Amino acid sequence: MDRADVRPNSGPESVEARILEVARAHIRKFGAARATIVGVAHDAGMTHANVYRYFPSKATLFEEISASWLRPIETRLREAADGPAPAGDKLESMLMTVHRAYRQKLESDPALFDLLIEALEKERPVARRHRARVQSEMQRVVEEGIASGAFAMTDRRRAMALIFDAAHRFIHPIALKLDKDAAAAPLAARCETVVAMALRTLRIGRA
Structure with a gap:
């Protein structure tokens, strides 16, 4: 049987899922630097040309691997931002969600996790998109808090800087890696x- 057609009745989604499954296993076993498209293709039971049909490069394959575990975090943040809780409670929940999920x-x-750190260090699209989505959802809540009067700090930029400066050690992947022990x-x-202190500052408008 031709490796390119090992699963002739499989749809594109199942083939893509198989490639991702094998690629994750290779990264865990060999590390990202040593994992190869050829090796992934072999263990997935297909030609490397077939892998390239779904992922044009090793970089795009690795991007999707990172994106696949970051999406649920982004979804939880979006749901929290859309929820009925007060703005301060939302922000606390969102920051702790990020901290616990990364940890x-x-x-x-x-x-x-190291694959995400590499993406951050090299400013790859998956890292930029994730960071933008996290910041966007939290900014929505900050703006809600300002509009409702829950936050006395009315400068959105200052409020966002306060949140991310205060929580950096606990929500930035590289900082968390340094605290892995x-x-x-x-x-x-x-x-x-730290989050409680930042929220108190937002509510009273000064440190």
């Missing part, structure tokens, strides 16, 4: 404390 990925799937529960508690 869980760092602990359970370090190879794929710290116990998760105390780190989350420290994150909650």
